[in-house]
Amino acid sequence: MRIYAVTPISVGPAELARRQARYDALCPPGVQVELHDLGPRAPRALDTDEQVRQSEALVIEALTAAPDGFDALLPDCVLDPGVAQLAGKLPVPVLGLLRISLGWTVLTGRSTGAVARNRAIAAEIVARAEAYGWMSSLCGVEVLDLDVYAIADAGRWAVALEGAVRRLTAAGARTVVNGCSAVELPPAGPAAPVRLVDPTALALRLIAAGELR
Incomplete structure (x- = not known):
């Protein structure tokens, strides 16, 4: 099972690599997570409600534009940005941690x-x-x-x-x-x-x- 995931903030290459390695270590056999940085338009932290809402909008945009070939989509965030909004609207499930x-x-x-x-x-x-x-x-x-x-x-x-x-x-x-x-x-x-x-x-x-x- 392949899961396409996006970070909720702009994390940069080093932190993206750390998070990807963490997914690689945690994934049970048969599950693979491919993690992508949300990009330079994203906030660098979720410290205010405005940043939470900005992140949510960008996560929805990124997951909606996810490439084919994945079995599920996942925000790399415990706040489940976009999960409720995208439920049932995309060809594959959108999972919430x-x-x-x-x-x-x-x-x-x-x-x-x-x-x-x-x-x-x-x-x-x-x-x-x-x-x-x-x-x-x-x-x-x-x-x-x-x-x-x-x-x-x-x-x-x-x-x-x-x-x-x-x-x-x-x-x-x-x-x-x-x-x-x-x-x-x-x-x-x-x-x-x-x-x-x-x-x-x-x-x-x-x-x-x-x-x-």
Whole structure:
């Protein structure tokens, strides 16, 4: 199964290569993701609602113009830009990392929290969960207050996660979805109070298990 994916921001060659290598490592057998940079017109970070909306419009444009020969399309973003707008309108499915990963936690009956790099992303995660009808299963979204460069810095992200996961656990979360598609999460210890979900890794496993054609 071949998936055509686009980043939600302009990331440049080095970060694009890092993200592609991450997909290559995470893809189960039979699944291949080909990742493309959204391009110079795209914002370089999703720090404001205006940038989130600009990114969404450009992702829709890029996925609509995707070449033939792919079995599915994918925004490389946990905010699922364009997923709802393009559903059923293109010849192949448009997959959403948040829809698949958060949907799985909802279907398994787990009370779920999420973390987000900043307030604009946190607000959009809440909006997506509300649009999908899952707000009753979402017990909160914690803001990490990190800049865009922390996405590629697993150590900084892990430090910020600690307090956020504690607060979500206290709020009743049994699962915490990491609110970024491109972050390497720290390994979970056996005594971890909650399951920390990498939305990209989980979504790829579920796509492979579902044998999407």
